[in-house]
Amino acid sequence: MTVLNEGQIQRSYIMADRGERPLIRGWFHFFAAALSALSSAVLITFAWMTIAWYEALGVTLYGAGVVLLFGVSSAYHLWPWQRAETVQWWRRADHATISIFIAATYTPLCLIVFAPKTAALMLTVAWAGGISGAILNLVWINHPRWLDVVVYVGLGWIIVPLLPTLWHEAGAAVVWLLFAGGVIYTLGALVYGFKWPGRSARYYGYHEHFHTATVAAAICHLVAIWMVVVQAG
Template structure:
């Protein structure tokens, strides 16, 4: 028998759906704008560094929308794994241009590689062992997101002040949003996804500034 699940009230589901539509539109528009600008203004190395970011941005919002808007229980169970795994992808994708273009050198390479190592670990956990390492998976999100603190010196020396403020603000917005994700509050899911959208927009602005560094 086909099973359908609505974990929220109808109003909450609609609010969350609106945010997901906005998220997908934002991701596609942002990615298209960045790639178009890059093709006209950036060198090959900077375009290459931006590709993982673009891929992670679209994947995150696409999988999130697919999972949260699907009511068919067996399909939701599969999409949930990809939804959670894509978060690691977006974080690592965001680090890639920041680390390789913004920071550069050995510190930048080490920062990018470490972020991708955490991402691959998290993706394998979410896709293959979803229910076994839930707490560790959450810890990895936070660890990966604030990984930049270990290279704060080179980052401060290399990045424009505005880019650093935007990156930090986005990190704070994401982190605050996780509080709502774990709370049984009305519209908690929509509030969490609102934080995700706001933080992603903030980080997008930061990435544009980083890629435009002379």
């Protein structure tokens, strides 16, 4: 029987736990998960009290998507997982929830703002893309990084042809908030794709830039969805 010394055990643990990373990795999404759970609970409650049931259902799906995104990410990045296989499954879940979250963000906007046929078409495209992106990450986790960037950015901007309608129905402020969030998400995705800046940072690396961007963009979109819900109520 082979007996591992303390150094070998530590190296094995570090390999299972994704290697040495910046010290604050995961904490942005941890706090975002807690705050999104609270904000989503308030938003969902307000929606069910003020708007149609199917619109409130869309808001509920969005709230669940936000909490799932940040909750899974913080669990993956912060918990000291002991087995490499477990890490890989959490990595799959972490990546898969991103495209699901994007589709979930579209859901209340489409159900509240657009005409039924337009909403149905938009949601079909969004959820087909979201589910496809999730399946991609679940079955092929070691795919090229740029493929994630293409999927996330492409899925995030499919609403562009409908911006004039959104502007007319929901107002300029909503469109500008969605646009600002989209730009921030895109910049974060590019930082993730290029692993820059902060590739070798001890505290705040490229992945932290990416996480910061997702939190900032999610706030922009949360405010926009709040505005849409209040207008519809």
